Amino acid sequence: MVKYLAMKKISKNIAHLRHLRGISQEALASDLNITRSRLSSWEEHRAEPPIDLIVQLADYFTVSIDSLLKIDLTKVNDLRDLLKIGGNRILFPVMVDSDGKDLVELVPIRASAGYLQGFSDETFIESLPRISLPFTDVGKFRGFPIQGDSMPPLESGAYVIGKYVEDVADIKDGKTYVVLTQNDGLVYKRLYNKIEQDGTIHLHSDNKAYYPYQIKPEEVFELWSFVCSLNPTDSPISDLVYNAIQNIQADVVQLRQSRLD
Template sequence: MKPIQANIKHLRALRKLSQERFADELNWTRSVVGSYEEGRSEPPIDRLIDLSNFFNIPIDILVKNDLRKAKDTSFIEVGNKRVLFPVTVNEDNEDLIEIIPTKASAGYLSGYDDPEYIEQLQKIKLPFLPTGTHRAFPIKGDSMLPVKDGAFIVAKFLEDIRDIKNGRTYIILTKDDGLVYKRIYVPEGDTTSLLLSSDNKSYQPYLIARDTVLEIWEFTCCINTQEYDEKELKLSSIMTMFQELKVELESIKQL
């Protein structure tokens, strides 16, 4: 069975609609709904558009992703559409932190909204973090000194770009640049751009268009790993360091 067929049944169930009621909402017949959910046929493009409009979810997410693990809270509003935001929890329904390993960070741009990509990431729980959804991102290079190459930034997901605090640091995912860690400034009177600045003044600040931003994560803390031997910095070792807190944990001033 293809994802779209399982997704129709799952999303209908999330809305607590019977097949008959769902069919009425879309001006379809109940037998059409049944044929899609049972995998006997596939919806043509006009009915994919109906589904996209009804659930307010882009067609590509409906078609490409298996949404059966998703709840209504797994979607966030971006513009006038909802997009999938995979969140993993433990057996106590507590949010877990996904660790984006250095070698996998280049693939985050294509996998950030894919539940299967997020599912395969290693996960930990850091009880000292404030409420909210957090992920740990690897830092490359020296553009944000004193945060050094090899450190991890633990950051909290920011749902609304309008909540950016001028001059604070964020992990930003953009269509053009992938993942970057920068200090963000909101140009006065400019509602279409953001100014990204490095703390290392050897790097020049630059503007990006707001509509290229896919995700923003607000800095929570920095976990430095420089004191460890390179051989120790395998993902499994980093996870152990996180869990046992045998790393230097420091807050970076946001001034």
């Protein structure tokens, strides 16, 4: 069932990306060195492209393989909505409210542990509660819960609103970021760009009881620069955060189960 849904999405995505590029089936088939009838069978979901051509399609349209397989790209009308991450691109559809203001997605505390598995899952991201804040400019914003005491004066329960950073090379020394990595999941640290010096990024806690450590740039899945922090005990922010968290549609376990059913 999961494989069927993935291949059904890729069929729609190939046709949609081709239309966005304004190219014909003949032209795309020629560029891929395949027949038009073979391409047509993929778009009409009569056949499945092999893995080598899925990789070739991802490179051709400059999207990640993950996005090509898992995300419904028909929701995107402008390829500028695809933000670069590493050598490929990953989809970040920008959500707006009725007034056209960008909405900030909040990762609830109970869902933050599953963020590493869900960050590239459109169902997981779509389930996140959203709030509107007046000071967010153009870009992609997300709110992350702070846990622990490594970054005072922020305490557990506070939220950091971050703006998505496309390239780890853009890290500014001494600025704070939310970082997603395989080994540590979500962390909020003060970063130092030492890629040119020793090939690593240095992560420091403001609480000196915690030792700094290093990671390689390729370990970074997502990077969000600090915009502001929200203390849930401060009104009216508390009401916004509380209500948003209460309205979350499902947690990670429920999402995974529903996709397998």
